[in-house]
Amino acid sequence: NNFVRGHYIIVKEIFDLCLDRIRKLADQFADLQRFLVFNAVGGGTSSGLGSLLSERFSVNYGKKSKLDFIIYPSPQVSAAVIEPYNSVLSTHSLLQHTDVAVMPDKEAIYDICRKNLDIERLTYTNLNRLVSQVVSSLTASLKFDSVLNVDVTEFQTNLFPHLRIHIRLSSYVPVISAEKAYHEQLRVAKITSSAFEPANLMAKCCLLYTSPSPRDS
Numbered sequence: 001n002n003f004v005r006g007h008y009i010i011v012k013e014i015f016d017l018c019l020d021r022i023r024k025l026a027d028q029f030a031d032l033q034r035f036l037v038f039n040a041v042g043g044g045t046s047s048g049l050g051s052l053l054s055e056r057f058s059v060n061y062g063k064k065s066k067l068d069f070i071i072y073p074s075p076q077v078s079a080a081v082i083e084p085y086n087s088v089l090s091t092h093s094l095l096q097h098t099d100v101a102v103m104p105d106k107e108a109i110y111d112i113c114r115k116n117l118d119i120e121r122l123t124y125t126n127l128n129r130l131v132s133q134v135v136s137s138l139t140a141s142l143k144f145d146s147v148l149n150v151d152v153t154e155f156q157t158n159l160f161p162h163l164r165i166h167i168r169l170s171s172y173v174p175v176i177s178a179e180k181a182y183h184e185q186l187r188v189a190k191i192t193s194s195a196f197e198p199a200n201l202m203a204k205c206c207l208l209y210t211s212p213s214p215r216d217s
Helices: 003-027 044-060 083-097 106-116 124-143 152-159 188-195
Strands: 034-040 065-071 100-102
Touching: 003 044, 003 083, 034 044, 034 124, 044 065, 044 083, 065 083, 065 124, 100 124, 100 152, 106 124
Parallel strands: 034 065, 065 100
Antiparallel strands: none
8 A cells, every 4th residue: 555566566567558558548439638647645556556657658658638636634534644755756757748737635535525515424425515516517618619619738838837846736616515506696706715725626735835954044
C-alpha cells in the first residue's frame, strides 16, 4: 500500500497488460483527442502505477491532451498513515505529465456531503456521485455542441498562466438533499456567490507562513 510497491513491484506483473489494453482501446478511435484519467493518489498502486502510466502516456501519446481527476488524501480523513508519502511522490508526475489536473480532496468532499445532503452515514456512492457531477460539468462542453463549446486546449490557454501550473480548484453548487430539492429557491446570483464560498470548494486550503532563516537576516 505504498508508492514504491506500486511503482516498482506491481508494475512488473500488470504494466505491459495495462499498456496493451490501452493501446487496443486507442486504436479503435479514428480521431483520438484526449485521455481522461481517474485515480486517488493516497493508495500505493494508484499513485505508483498511475504515475508510471502518466509518464508512458507522454511518451506514446505526447500530442494527446491528458485530463486527470485525482482524489487527494487529507489528514483528517485518512485510511493509511502513508497517504501523504504516496501523494507527495506522485505529485511530480502530475506536474510533469498532465495537461489539466482537477484535485478534490477527501475531507472537502466529506464535509460538503455531510453538511448539504443530510446523510448520517455517508457511503462511497454519495462521494463518487458528487465527484462525477464535477466531472460531468467540466466535460459537458467537450461532449455537446454549443456556442460555448471548448476543448482541453482552450482550458489550458484560458485558465493556466504556465504549463506546469495546471491544477484547478473546483467547486460545485448547489448540493442539496432530495427532501429540500423542491423547496429551495435557486437564483443565478445566489448560485454564483455560493460557488466562491470556502465551504463549497473541493479542497481544504491553507496558507503557510515561514519566518526567514538566520542566514537571510
